Amino acid sequence: MxxxxxxxxxxxxxxxxxxxxxxxxxxxxxxxxxxxxxxxxxxxxxxxxxxxSSDFAVDVAENWQSEYLQFFLFILATVWLMQRGSNESKPAHRLGPESDEQQYLGEHAKPSSPPWARAGGWRTRLYSNSLGLLMLVLFLGSWLAQSVAGRSAYNNEQLIDFQDPVSWWEYVLSADFWNRSLQNWQSEFLAIGSMAIFSVYLRQRGSSESKPVGAPHDKTDESG
The missing domain is CATH 1.20.5 (Single alpha-helices involved in coiled-coils or other helix-helix interfaces)
Structure with missing residues (x-):
């Protein structure tokens, strides 16, 4: 235990x-x-x-979707983009999806590698992108849940104010829906961008999210 x-x-x-x-x-x-x-x-x-109730559901879903959007975009962006000196970034010579040898795929797989890493074909391609795809599915699912619950909560307010309820499409295009979404997105983008920059110059001893305390500022892709 x-x-x-x-x-x-x-x-x-x-x-x-x-x-x-x-x-x-x-x-x-x-x-x-x-x-x-x-x-x-x-x-x-x-x-x-x-x-x-829809009030609770929309408050929960709008936070979940922004978190999964953050992870999906960060996972995808770190394949091709770098931040010199950040342990959240790969070094320049490793940008891109990398070779099969670097990723331990196919004939380069290790004995302990997951079976689909050595299987080849569509299974290896799917498994090679499985983390990003899962984050995308979770984002889209929670964003859909937010839109459904948000419409219900919004229509409750409309009826209380003696106004006509709106359709799902009308709500998705409404200011209320996009205000809920964008106020969460901007905070996630700020947080992840700040982390990438601050980790160049600041340290947290013993954390995998930080470089070793004595590592040079321009040292990239090293955790301590």
């Missing part, structure tokens, strides 16, 4: 932080919604009713 906890510490820790913050969001969001309903003369709703 101790070895399992050690070997999976990152996943377990952030999984627990995720569940804790999601639970906190549910309680805080329910309280906030009930305050607004009381101001408008409505009745408060219970926690579980809120958790299964």
């Amino acid at each position: 101790k070895r399992f906890l050690r070997d999976n510490g990152l996943a377990l820790t952030f999984g627990l932080l995720f569940l804790g913050s999601l639970t906190g969001q549910a309680f805080a969001g329910n309280a906030d919604l009930n305050n607004r309903r009381l101001v408008d003369g409505g009745d408060p709703i219970g926690l579980w009713q809120y958790v299964f």
